[in-house]
Amino acid sequence: MFVVAAAAALITWGLGLVVGALMAREVAARGRGRGVQLHFPMLGASGFAGFVVWHMGYSASGPLxxxxxxxxxxxxxxxxTVPITETVFSTWNMLAAAATVLVVGLTLYLIAPRGETRIIELPAQKAEKQEVEAAPLETPADRLDASRVPTLLVGLALTVYLVRHFVLGGTLTLDIVNWSFLALILLLTRSxxxxxxxxAKAASNVGEILLQFPLYAGILGMMTATGLITVLSDALVSVSxxxxxxxxxxLAAGLVNFFVPSGGGQFAVQGPIMLSAGAELGVDPAVTIMAVSYGDQWTNMIQPFWAIPLLAIAGLKMxxxxxxxxxxxxxxxxxxxxxLLLVSL
Known part of the structure; x- marks a missing residue:
């Protein structure tokens, strides 16, 4: 399950979190239905652990x-600019992503609880599926809303634009990634x-995140205005x-991420500092960019902020x-x- 969640996170971080949560519930529910005892918290942790590789993949905000x-x-x-082929799609980063999935997957297997007395199963009421009735189509507007044609046309138009962009030699950027996901959503939804x-359903699962964004934005503002991020970064870099x-x-990025769990926000503040310091030492900017990316995704494992959607869907606590x-x-x-040590030799 972890491998599937990690693969989804490499496509986009949001997909990784949702796939991990849904798989945890589904696997636990099916196990319960078949009389197989599965430790539900472990399944939830495995689903969230896939998030540890998101900044090495297609939606990596820093490299993009x-x-x-x-x-x-x-x-x-x-x-x-630093082409995406030198960061996310570099050979060493893709090998690192594969190694991370292998090592973490093996680690999860080794620490999985064994023995009936240690296993906590999915509660019976959570294993029951809720049936949703379709709304009646009473007016032409309702029938148009329920038609696949509008979303399909817009999705195909966006797809044509994206294909043309790459045929004409365009590069992969953050905007192109966002457009590609929008096109995919429109093509996959039925109406x-x-x-x-x-x-609307997805928004209900991320409401707590939205409420916390102003808090973390305030922390980011304080750390930036007081120069604390600069001090922390310079202190670690000075001994390197x-x-x-x-x-x-x-390590510096991992520390900052614990207080500011936002890849884009963290790069906006810490990225220029690290790139300037790395340039003074003659470090390849691609290494610096991925180092900050690794730190950002790393401490998410003990930062409850991004776990909220998964916990809400799975019905678990941090x-x-x-x-x-x-x-x-x-x-x-x-x-x-x-x-990072090997690629810097």
Whole structure:
């Protein structure tokens, strides 16, 4: 299950969280129905653990920002961009992602509870599926909303635009990623009515995240205005050299992410500082970008902010999965640290 959640997270972080949560519930429900005892908190932790590789994949906000002309990282990159082929799609990053999935997957298998007395199953009431009745189509407007034609046409139009963009030599940027996911959503939904219903349902699961964004934005503002992020970053970087810089940038990013759990927001503040420091030491900017990316995804394993959607869907509490995700933090951290040291040699 972890492998599927990780694969989904590599496509986009939101898909990884939702797939992990839904799979945890479904696997637990089917196990209960067949009389197979499965430890539900472990399933939930495995679903969330897939999130530990999201910044190494297609929706990685830091690398995509660095590949976008005119972004806030352009000045720190000397007016240049860093192609996505040198960061997310580099050979060393893809090997690191595969190694992380392998090591974390093996770790989860080894720490899984065994023995009937230690297993906590999915409660019976949560295993029951709720049937949803379709609304009647009484007017032409209702029938149009329920038709596949409008979403299909718009989805196909966006697909044509994306194909044309790449045929003409366009590069992968954050905007293109967003457009590609919108096109995919429109092509996969059966009607505008279904799209609205799915959006409303999804919003109910992320409401707590939306409420916390102003709080974390305030923390980010305080850390930026007081220069605390600069102090933390400079303190770790000051003791590094061209070989160890990536490792210390990774640790600094992991520390900052615990207080500011936002990949884009963190890159806006910490990215330019790290890129400038790395340039002074002659470090490849691609290594610096991925070091900050690794740090951002790493400490999410003990940061409850991004676990909220999964916990809401699965019906778990953070304390139910924290022990397992802490071990995932340690295992994945070893892979990230080793990768950054090896690629800097």
């Amino acid at each position: 920002t660095a590949a976008t002309e005119g972004s806030f990282l352009t000045e720190s990159l000397g007016g240049q 505008a009515h279904e799209l609205i219903a799915l959006t 050299n061209p070989v160890t810089f990536g490792l210390f940038a990774f 304390r139910d999965i924290l022990g397992y995700t802490t071990i995932v933090l340690i295992a994945s951290g070893l892979v990230f640290a080793a990768t």
